[in-house]
Amino acid sequence: MAFDFETLLSAELHDIKNQMQALLSVQEDLADELVGHERYQESLDKIQQHSQVLNYKLIEMLSILKIQHQSFEPSEDEHWLIDTLNPIIHEFYNLHAMTFELDFDEEFNAFYDEQLLEIALHNVFVNANQAGAQVFKIKVEEFADGGWLIRIEDDGPGFNEEQLEKGAFSLHGTKSGLGLYLIEQAIKAHKRNDKMGSIRIQNNPKQGACVQLIFP
Amino acid sequence: MADLSTMLVNKRILAIDDLVESRSAMKKMLTILGAETVDVAMDGDEASDYILNNDYDLIISDYNLGRGRDGQQILEEARFTHQIKATCTFVMLTGENAMDMVMGAIEYEPDDYITKPFTIDVMRQRLTRILTIKEMLRPINEAMDRQDRKTILALCDQLILAQPRLKRRVERIKGRTLLKLNKFEEALALYDSILQEREINWALLGKATCLFKLEQYPQSEKVLNHTLREHPKYVQCYDLLSKIHLKNKDLKSAQNTLISATNVSPKQVLRQMELGRLAYANKDFTVAESAFKMSVKLARHSCYRSVKNYLFFAKSLQHKISPSNNRDSRNGSSEAFKAVEEAKTLYKENTDYVFEATIIESTTFTNLGKEADAKAVANKAEELLTHVNNPSGAMQLSMVNVLLDTNQHAKAQDILAQLDKRKDLSRSETRELTRTRNEISEQVVREYTTEINDKAIACFERGQLQQAIDLFDQATAYKEAGHTVIVNAIQAKVTFMEQREPSHRMLQEVDALLLRLGDLPAHDERYERWLQLKQTQTRLKRVI
Numbered sequence: 001m002a003f004d005f006e007t008l009l010s011a012e013l014h015d016i017k018n019q020m021q022a023l024l025s026v027q028e029d030l031a032d033e034l035v036g037h038e039r040y041q042e043s044l045d046k047i048q049q050h051s052q053v054l055n056y057k058l059i060e061m062l063s064i065l066k067i068q069h070q071s072f073e074p075s076e077d078e079h080w081l082i083d084t085l086n087p088i089i090h091e092f093y094n095l096h097a098m099t100f101e102l103d104f105d106e107e108f109n110a111f112y113d114e115q116l117l118e119i120a121l122h123n124v125f126v127n128a129n130q131a132g133a134q135v136f137k138i139k140v141e142e143f144a145d146g147g148w149l150i151r152i153e154d155d156g157p158g159f160n161e162e163q164l165e166k167g168a169f170s171l172h173g174t175k176s177g178l179g180l181y182l183i184e185q186a187i188k189a190h191k192r193n194d195k196m197g198s199i200r201i202q203n204n205p206k207q208g209a210c211v212q213l214i215f216p
Numbered sequence: 217m218a219d220l221s222t223m224l225v226n227k228r229i230l231a232i233d234d235l236v237e238s239r240s241a242m243k244k245m246l247t248i249l250g251a252e253t254v255d256v257a258m259d260g261d262e263a264s265d266y267i268l269n270n271d272y273d274l275i276i277s278d279y280n281l282g283r284g285r286d287g288q289q290i291l292e293e294a295r296f297t298h299q300i301k302a303t304c305t306f307v308m309l310t311g312e313n314a315m316d317m318v319m320g321a322i323e324y325e326p327d328d329y330i331t332k333p334f335t336i337d338v339m340r341q342r343l344t345r346i347l348t349i350k351e352m353l354r355p356i357n358e359a360m361d362r363q364d365r366k367t368i369l370a371l372c373d374q375l376i377l378a379q380p381r382l383k384r385r386v387e388r389i390k391g392r393t394l395l396k397l398n399k400f401e402e403a404l405a406l407y408d409s410i411l412q413e414r415e416i417n418w419a420l421l422g423k424a425t426c427l428f429k430l431e432q433y434p435q436s437e438k439v440l441n442h443t444l445r446e447h448p449k450y451v452q453c454y455d456l457l458s459k460i461h462l463k464n465k466d467l468k469s470a471q472n473t474l475i476s477a478t479n480v481s482p483k484q485v486l487r488q489m490e491l492g493r494l495a496y497a498n499k500d501f502t503v504a505e506s507a508f509k510m511s512v513k514l515a516r517h518s519c520y521r522s523v524k525n526y527l528f529f530a531k532s533l534q535h536k537i538s539p540s541n542n543r544d545s546r547n548g549s550s551e552a553f554k555a556v557e558e559a560k561t562l563y564k565e566n567t568d569y570v571f572e573a574t575i576i577e578s579t580t581f582t583n584l585g586k587e588a589d590a591k592a593v594a595n596k597a598e599e600l601l602t603h604v605n606n607p608s609g610a611m612q613l614s615m616v617n618v619l620l621d622t623n624q625h626a627k628a629q630d631i632l633a634q635l636d637k638r639k640d641l642s643r644s645e646t647r648e649l650t651r652t653r654n655e656i657s658e659q660v661v662r663e664y665t666t667e668i669n670d671k672a673i674a675c676f677e678r679g680q681l682q683q684a685i686d687l688f689d690q691a692t693a694y695k696e697a698g699h700t701v702i703v704n705a706i707q708a709k710v711t712f713m714e715q716r717e718p719s720h721r722m723l724q725e726v727d728a729l730l731l732r733l734g735d736l737p738a739h740d741e742r743y744e745r746w747l748q749l750k751q752t753q754t755r756l757k758r759v760i
Contacts, residue, residue: 014280017311018235021333025241028248028336055333077329078384083345087337107381111414115331146413192414 013062020055027051049095056091056122063119064182074113074189081140081150082106084114085121092125097134104140110148112215116186120199123183124152124211131156133208147195149214158203183213192216218351220344221250228270229254232263232277232290233309242276245336249343260285261517267299274347275300278332279310285518286483292324293519302360305350307343309334352379356389368393384416391422400429417447424456433460451481458490467498475503478510485511485520492525496532504532512555523569526559530576539585552580568611571600575614582621591622598627609641613648620652625661626693662698665691669701672708681712692729702733703742703749710752718756726753 027048034040081104092098128136133156142148183199190197195216202210229251231242239256246254255270257263259281267275267290275294277287285293287308294300308326328346330339350357352375359367372390376383387410394403404426410419420443427436437460440453447453454477461470474491481487492507508529515521529551536548556573563569574597581590601607601615612631619628635641635649672687688705691697706729709722730753736746 014311017332018238022235022237022241024333024335025237025244028241029244032248052335055335058333080345083341086341087335090337091335109381111416 013065016058017062020051020058023051024055052091052095059115060119060122060182063115063186066115074116076111076113076190078109078111079114079117080107080109082108084117085138088118088121088125092129096129098125098129099135101135101137103137108140108142110215111192112190113186116189117213120183120186120213121150121152124213128152128154128156128209131209146192147214147216149212151210151212153204153210154208156208158207158209159201164202187213187215190215218344218348220340220347223344223347223351224250224274225252227251227253227273229274229276230257230263230266230270230272231255232257232259232275232281232287234258234278234280234282234284238278245339246276248336249340260290263290264293264517267294272300272304274305274307276307276309279308285514287326288324289483289485289514289518291326295324297519302357303350303354305346307346349382349385352382353385353389356386360389365393365397369397384410388418391419395422395425395429398429400426404430415446417443417450420446421450421452421456424453428456428460433463436460449480451477451484451487454480455487455490458494467494471495471498471500471503478507482510483514485514485518488514489520489522489525492528492532496528501532501535505529505535508532509551512558521562523559523563523566523572526555526562527569527572527576530555530559530573530580534579534583537580537583539583545584549580549584553577556580567600567603571597571604571611572614574600575618578618579621582618587622590618591624594618594622594624609635609638609645609649612638613645613652616652620656623664625656625664626690628656629694661694661696665694665697665701669704672704676704676708676711681708681715684708685712699733699736699740699742702729703746705729706733706749706753707745710749710756713756714752718760720760723753723757723760 027044031044031048034044082102085102089098089100093100125136133154135155137153139151139153140148141151187197187199193216197216198214200212200214202212204210224246229246231239231246231254233239233242233256236258239258243254243256255266257266261284263277266272275291277290279287281287281290291306291308294306300306305328306326307328307330309330309332311332327350328342330342334342356368356371356375359365359371369390372386372393375386379386387406391403391406391410394400394406404423407419407423407426410416411423420439424436424439424443427433427439437457440457440460443450443453444457454473458470458473458477461467461473471491471494474487474494477487478484478491488507488511492504492511495501495504495507508525511525512529515525530553533548533552533555536544537552538545556577559573560570563573574593578590578593578597581587581593597615597618601611604611607615612635616628616631616635619625619631632649632653641649668687668691672684672691675681675684675687685705685708688701688708691701692705706726709726709729713719713722730750733746736743740746
């Protein structure tokens, strides 16, 4: 019998996920126990930061494995955007002191693959942070045909001419290429009645970049 | 949104995970979030016990629970048996890459999924959302627990107006309720309106179900095929597709469709059972065997456990059992015996089931070529049958077949005579009866009695009179037994009484045989012998 690497890999990943889950939980316990012990706080913060990044990297890796799988289908379900967004912005606030202004109805809900959107948002924020952005404004627009978009504006330097000219595709070759490739794949995986998702990048007239994730 | 700790504080919560660290982590997390009463269970069995003995408001279960049942099975059983109320919130934790993580039946879906690994932030956010929604749906769920479907419909319409953001969730409940009320036209219109906006998988399945119920099979099939192209893991579509094939009397396609479904979702008991039954009817015993094996395994500790699984499993193994003693046969028979034993132990109170199991046990011995064992067990079955009040035609038929297999034709004939008098046989039972009858033609019986006759003569000639008498008794038990056999039987008994001593019982038996024979004409080659035997019988009667 041929060796079934996929099953093996899947079992290993399952284990890693459980370990990660346990680690996150022990951290919570520790944080609980160390309340009031200021001298440990700095180390604890660092541990938490690293494990959050590690956790995210794991999710990202799982998503890459998922997207590259031939039979991959996004699992689009109804979610409340604020539920998806809140844990991510908390994390970026804690890690990089990035601030977010949310300018949409907290009750806004829509159909999307939550994990894919998490990947996309994460990448948008990481890229912007690397470019030097600190302040973000997030808006939602709904269309009459049921489609919608998230607009993310930042206070960074914005995209350069070449990037703007070639659109999102141009970014594949850059250092953060994998991230942008993932954003695009994640959004494009969303389909509805012959339409598919897309991303659009532009610069704001005053300052900063503007990324739009458009869902069908 | 409401504060999570306020929502959790009065809730009775059950957390299910197979890993000890995850269990305690989950409990800790819930406690930090404000929960006060959290039970933890490590597997399906423990969870079932807890669910049976408590009234939970919130259950959080990992999907993958190691070797036993998974989270989906726990949910299905709990909802199926109404051990948890519709108002109870069920949240499933999933690892993303679990290939066999599939949605269960529509009515058995969890209220929410949370993907592992998750942080406490994610947990807080998701629990707050789902518990808030669940609270808004409370009146509907309470009506669901009362099975008050009219109220459900009225409340759904109200809530769609009051909470437009919950429209899809409420419409989903509404569609399901309309289906339960057999309002298929109305349900179809609802699903169509949803599908115009977005192709949601449950709306597609809902539409296909309506079309099926309205007997528009080709249209239903088209919707299902389309849904499966878009959502290959939506296994319930296969179930409905299989039903359409059955309606079209295409059993083979029905079976193949269910095979596709079990490939995607191997752990669903009811589907495995259905596949087993179809494959068995199609005489595809290899598929039947594996489906029933899986059913037995999956249902062993669940509410779906059924004697049929064990018995069909043992029956579907018979195709590989032979007297050749090869490995297939050895394994097959040992599995069959094991299944039969388990069925007998589990259902020992039910004579019908024990009888059925015993019948299969005898057949297994027959197929193994172990005639003596087969016969002994057949006799046990016969004994059991006498304790069954009003045995069914099917039971009598299977008794007949086993008696025939163990060469007990006379007994078989008796039961066949009873079956002939029955007026309640189904069409298939009548067919089976005719088939059985055709197999035991008079010719076969005559050949058989002749064979016994030959053996009996050999015993007689060696002076083994008692053995000879026993064999002749067997042969004369058949009404088809010929004159030669009867004369021989008389001779054996008369000789026995002459050599040993006469007995009233044996004299009566000889009388009965003489009566059955009637008067032989003088030209008959057995005439002289018959006459002499009659005289000896008369003499013996005087002696006693």
